[in-house]
Amino acid sequence: MIIEVSKQNLSDAAFVYMCSxxxxxxxxxxxxxxxxxxxxxxxxxxxxxxxxxxxxxIKYSEDVPVGIIGINPSDEEICLLYVLPEKQGNGFGNELLRFALAKCENPYITVLDSNKKAIDFYTKHGFVPAEKQQENSGEKKIFERKYVYQKQNL
Ligand SMILES: CC(C)(COP(=O)(O)OP(=O)(O)OC[C@H]1O[C@@H](n2cnc3c(N)ncnc32)[C@H](O)[C@@H]1OP(=O)(O)O)[C@@H](O)C(=O)NCCC(=O)NCCS
Structure with a gap:
């Protein structure tokens, strides 16, 4: 079950986000x-x-919150994809991303160059690099790249 985050389940979403x-x-x-x-x-x-x-x-599996994903409707950025560490590798990330993609026409994502696992994951789903940007993480410069959705090739 994937449902929208509201005041009622905000604490579940924050917990998943924090851990992941x-x-x-x-x-x-x-x-x-x-x-x-x-x-x-x-x-x-x-x-x-x-x-x-x-x-x-937020995705629940057997009533347990396991993952979250966000969409900014103003520019169709898909963001905040986080699955609980102990629940990763069970298909929840695939399910959440497919759910979000179905709600967008021209989505994009940004991902840290160092996050090879997530880059492989998004590439499999049809995202391709768009441009390089620099972001200040708050304490050091880290590179984040934008990827645009080209096609579904899962
Ligand atoms: C990226 C992330 C969302 C994937 O979620 P997930 O639930 O583990 O993914 P799934 O189980 O749906 O698997 C997706 C693919 O990744 C692969 N995968 C999953 N866990 C893996 C692991 N530990 N090592 C290598 N590949 C792995 C799966 O084989 C699968 O590939 P397939 O579709 O070809 O079978 C999850 O790892 C995560 O929350 N990471 C931390 C937060 C993060 O980096 N988010 C992205 C920020 S931009």
């Missing part, structure tokens, strides 16, 4: 920066995204 974000950023951010992204920080972050118009969805 921390695990995926551990090697590129300092311990202090990781520590700062606690459940309150993630709750406020997601809540502000929703207030700004983002649609955020």
């Amino acid at each position: 974000w921390k695990e995926s950023h551990m090697e590129i951010c300092s311990a202090d920066f990781i520590e700062k992204h606690d459940i309150d920080y993630m709750t406020v972050f997601l809540s502000e995204k929703i207030e700004r118009g983002y649609k955020i969805y």
